[in-house]
Amino acid sequence: MTNSIDEIAGADFILAIGTNTTESHPIISLKAKKARRSGATLVVVDPRRTEMAELANVHMQLKSGSDIALLNAMANVIIEEEIWNKDFVANRTEDFEALKATVAKYTPEYAEKITGINAKTIREVARGYAQAKNATILYTMGITQHICGTHNVFAVANLAMLCGHIGKESSGVNPLRGQNNVQGACDMGALPNVYTGYQAVTVDDNRAKFAKAWNVAELPAQPGLTVGDMLDKAGTGEVKGMYIMGENPVLSDPDSNHVVHALKKLDFLVVQDIFLTETAALADVVLPAASFAEKDGTFSNTERRVQRVRKAIDPVGNARADWQIICAVSTAMGYPMHYASTADIFDEIASLTPSYAGISYSRLEQGGIQWPCPNADHPGTTYLHKDTFSRGLGKFNPVEYIPPAEIPDTEYPLVLSTGRRHFHYHTGTMTQRTGALELHYGTEYLEISQADAATLGVADGDNVRVLSRRGQVEVMARVTDVVPKGLVFTSFHFPAVAINKLTNPAKDPVAKIPELKVCAVKVEKAC
Template sequence: MTNSINEVAGADFILAIGTNTSETHPIIALQVKKALRQGATLAVVDPRRTEVAQLAQYHLRVKSGTDVALLNGLAHVIIDEGLWNKEFVDKRTEGFVALKELAERYTPDYVEEITGVPAETLREVARGYARAQNATILYTMGLTQHVNGTHNVFAVANLAMLCGQIGKKHSGVNPLRGQNNVQGSCDMGALPDVLTGYQKITDNLVRAKFAQVWNVPELPPQPGLTIGEMMKAAAEGKVKGMYIMGENPVLSDADANHIKEALSKLDFLVVQDIFLTETAQMADVVLPAASFAEKDGTFTNTERRVQRVRKAIEPVGEAKADWEILCKVANAMGFSMSYESPAEIMKEIASLTPSYGGISYTRLEQESLQWPCPTSDHPGTPLLHRGVFLRGLGKFHPIEYLPSSETPDHEYPLILSTGRRLYHYHTGTMTLRSAALEQHYPNEYLEMNAMDAEKYGLEDGDRVKVSSRRGSVEVVVRVMDVTPVGFVFTSFHYPLVPVNQLTNAACDPISRVPELKACAVKVEKVT
């Protein structure tokens, strides 16, 4: 997030795109509701009529995968009606002319043809966002898990810069992270092309700095493989071994049948987890990890806030903290890796990572800190891009709309999208072991519009087979007005409904994120 969570409540206009905020980020949704009580306007862009969409003054029920066209349409109205922040654009950005030329083609009527959003609604939302004193954009994986996900984010950034709604309080571009420490994992280099703090592996000086501290001759300059590329290489026999930590790709990854096939071809699979997940059941060796309550460390949340986590109990059985397991494995492989505590590891992180340079356990005992925090006397940075962008001038990216990798046809006439439910989480590794949650929400269902149900001869409660070009699963159908015609939805939490056997592994060419939010399916009654 460019801004802090509590700033959402002070926004005059909130554009929530591809985010079911009240179910997937309920604490942040409280800030949205507070803003509404204080008179803010909320516009929600989502095919589904979610709870947060029901709270909104504007629900832009887009066709799945058409977000770029919608965002370009908003830019068109803002430019055409002279509503953009001319001072901000002139002083702090570059590339405006190219964006203006692109946006000219995305008239409200043309955008309505692509997205299904009425032209007048598009105009009203564009005016509201542009005229607001402080407007914030919230988004999640409904925006990014498409083959054009990176372009979607570029288009969001275009809109924020066009109206000067960035670099000040109660505004900004605010992606809401999907897990409690996914931000921290990325910060620590859990990406194939960077080391800690997003320092590029291709930078000679960066590699030399790390090599010296780690006491190795050199680090390889080539970026590694993404998850999708790893699985493809495993299926082709090019990757022989894999070490998976805290991940359950057999249920969570797109085209899950291909994932199982790839893992089965490995010579050796290690899984490090707190439960025997579906993926761990395929492993040659399972290393029992400690849960959050059994170890010391830090979490970095969606607003870049680094917070201490303190051990409440000793690890149960043979479980150990992840860092202890990794040290033991490294030493067994002949590389000396010895740390006394997470505090010592954080000290090394600070020495190598400019954005974490001023963060230490001593400071974190007193307060949490938001990075960048470069020095020991720095207070942290609640607000990014104040006064200047990291690259200097903010760059507009004129982005053309392209359709999803799969669109409906005669054989597969419906679009399936996946997401989360309030009561469960990801592949249910933990939440499905909670008796209260399991009792409250024991089974999954497929949301379907009443017109589609009538068309395919289905009634509420029928068991159906949902099929794509990659597989089939069975699930109970619920007929409801949450989903639009031609669109069905379910979660990926339930092992008994492994919906990612259906989803499309086609990837965004830049981020390599698969298109989990749109695949073509057919639905048939199970007799």
């Protein structure tokens, strides 16, 4: 997030796009509700009529995958009516003319044909966002899990810069992370192209710095593979072994039949996890990891806040903290790792990572600190880009709308989208072992519109078969007005409804994120 969670409550305009905030981020949604009670305008852009949409002043129920057309149309209105922040654009950005030329054709009337949103509504929302004192954009994987996910984010950033709603309080571009330490994992270089703090592996000085710290002669200059690329190469036999930590791709990744095939083709698979997941069941070796309550360390949350995690109990059975397992494996493989504690590891992180340089365990004892924190006297940064962007001027990146990789046809006439439910988490690895949540919400269902249900002869509670070009699952139907005609929706939490057998592995060519939010399916009543 460019800004902080608390700042959401101070916004007077909130554009929530591709985020089911009340279910996926209930604590953050409290800030949006507080802003709404204080008079803020809340606009929700979502194909489904979620609880968040029910709270909104305006619900823009767009067609799945048409976000760029909508965002470009809003930019078109703002430029056409000359209500953009001229001072901010002139002094803090570049390539405005390129953006202006690209969005010229995206009139609200043109966008209405693509998005299904009334042109008048597009104009009203664009004016409201541009003329607000403090406007914030919230988004999640409804924006990123598309073949144009990177370009969706560009379109969001274009809109924020166009109106000067960045670099100040209660504004900004704010992706809400889906898990408790996703931000921290990325900060620590758990990406194929960077070291800690997003220091590129392709930069000679970065490689030299880390090679010296790790006492090795040299480090590879070539970025590694993404998760999807690894699985693809495992399927073709190019990758022979894999080490999976805290991830359950058999249920969470698209086209999961292919995932299972790829993992079974490996010569050797290691899984490190706290439970025997569906992925761990395929492993040659399972390494039992400690849960958050059984280990020390830090988490970095969605607002860039680094916080201490303190061990409450000793690890149960043979479980160990992840860092201890990694050190033991590395040492056994010939590269000794002899850290004495997580504090030692964090000191190394701070010494190599400019954005973490001023953070230490002793400071974190007093409370969390938001990076960048460049030195020990720095209080941390509540919001980014106050006076300048990291590259100097903010760059407009004009983008064009492209349709999803797979659109409905006569054989597969419906769009399937997936997401989260309030009572469960990710692939259910933890939340379906509580003895409580699974009793309250123990069975998954497929949301289907009344019109589609009537056409198919499906009643509420019927078992239906959902089929795509990649597989099929059976699930109970929930006839509802939450989804519009032509769209069906369910979660990926339930192993019994392994919905990612159906989803499309087509990837965004830049970030390599799969298009989990749109695939073509057909639904039929199960016998």
